Amino acid sequence: MPKVRIVFDRVRLEEKMLEEKAIELGHDTKMIDAKITNVSTENKKSDFDFGDVVLERCVSYFRGLHFTACLEFLDVPVFNRFEVANNCGNKMLTSLLLKKHNVPTPKTYFSFSSESATETLDKQGCPLVIKPIIGSWGRGVILLKDRETADAIFEVRELTDGPLDRIFYLQEAIKRPPRDIRAIAVGDQVVAAMYRTSTAGGFKTNIALGAEPVPCEITKELEDVCMKASKAVGGGILGIDVMEDEKRGFVVHEVNNTVEFKGLAKVAKRNIPKEMIEYAVNSAVK
Amino acid sequence: MNCPECDANLKIPDDASVGEIVSCPDCGADFEIASKNGNVCELKHAEKVGEDWGE
Numbered sequence: 001m002p003k004v005r006i007v008f009d010r011v012r013l014e015e016k017m018l019e020e021k022a023i024e025l026g027h028d029t030k031m032i033d034a035k036i037t038n039v040s041t042e043n044k045k046s047d048f049d050f051g052d053v054v055l056e057r058c059v060s061y062f063r064g065l066h067f068t069a070c071l072e073f074l075d076v077p078v079f080n081r082f083e084v085a086n087n088c089g090n091k092m093l094t095s096l097l098l099k100k101h102n103v104p105t106p107k108t109y110f111s112f113s114s115e116s117a118t119e120t121l122d123k124q125g126c127p128l129v130i131k132p133i134i135g136s137w138g139r140g141v142i143l144l145k146d147r148e149t150a151d152a153i154f155e156v157r158e159l160t161d162g163p164l165d166r167i168f169y170l171q172e173a174i175k176r177p178p179r180d181i182r183a184i185a186v187g188d189q190v191v192a193a194m195y196r197t198s199t200a201g202g203f204k205t206n207i208a209l210g211a212e213p214v215p216c217e218i219t220k221e222l223e224d225v226c227m228k229a230s231k232a233v234g235g236g237i238l239g240i241d242v243m244e245d246e247k248r249g250f251v252v253h254e255v256n257n258t259v260e261f262k263g264l265a266k267v268a269k270r271n272i273p274k275e276m277i278e279y280a281v282n283s284a285v286k
Numbered sequence: 287m288n289c290p291e292c293d294a295n296l297k298i299p300d301d302a303s304v305g306e307i308v309s310c311p312d313c314g315a316d317f318e319i320a321s322k323n324g325n326v327c328e329l330k331h332a333e334k335v336g337e338d339w340g341e
Contacts, residue, residue: 010332059340135337135338
């Protein structure tokens with residue numbers, strides 16, 4: 001049986017579920033803490049016990065991304081691949097790829113200074129949604145309802161002035177029901193989907209912010225749009241966020257790399273960790 | 287075992303694994319289980335939530 005390794009930096013319920021399922025499926029399974037693993041240009045695959053396939057599950061995006069680069073340097077099969085993690089971890093790259101591959105996605109505007117971002121805002125009008133290009137759980141995602149709000153946010157960006165603060169990602173505010181859809185794509189299929197309804201009238205729908213998972217039927221239309229989005233970023237094990245635009249129908253606004261699924265696992269018909277392990281193993285030992 | 291921060295009694299579930307986070311019910315400090323040998327755990331301060339954390 002192929003050996004499965006799960007790379008982590010913090011063990012969440014998802015990592016425990018994956019470990020339990022891999023063991024249950026009969027795989028020699030080990031957890032590897034990225035924080036205490038050293039890799040060098042002089043290393044070879046045989047210096048480590050990375051098994052036949054690695055699931056990279058770090059909660060820190062940059063740690064996971066760079067660890068993945070090391071694994072690929074060592075010729076260790078890893079999910080997701082570096083290219084996919086890189087594409088999904090950066091919302092700007094994701095938006096560009098979705099549009100390039102004709103996946104329906106919200107109109108998104110990129111500016112590289114607060115002055116230019118203000119120009120975009122004046123041209124497109126409010127509301128727009130500003131998002132940090134790297135980050136999760138809805139943090140820093142702000143609905144710019146008016147010019148005053150935008151000015152304040154842009155000013156704060158100038159004060160904090162981190163390298164990524166100079167990249168302004170402004171997205172149209174989609175007219176939709178107060179919910180979105182999170183679908184989990186594993187390889188060439190969607191294995192589960194749920195509605196996430198925003199709490200207390202807010203516009204964010206992240207489970208991390210308290211949104212309640214409700215099962216969502218995986219229609220052919222939903223599966224098609226998710227598969228197009230998956231292919232656009234390079235495929236693998238992905239969390240695809242979809243909104244229901246009043247006029248355009250499904251639009252994909254994000255694709256997530258190390259997808260969290262404890263909320264969805266409560267309502268899904270299929271066993272999500274089982275699907276993930278089987279896909280990773282089958283893809284790696286082809 | 288006791289909380290390294292405030293010495294309160296820290297209950298660590300038997301099935302807790304290395305890499306999991308335990309929180310002190312008294313002072314609220316978070317600790318990561320660094321190693322586990324039977325019922326004996328070694329704890330270290332958990333990392334703070336980073337800007338790049340998430341999925």
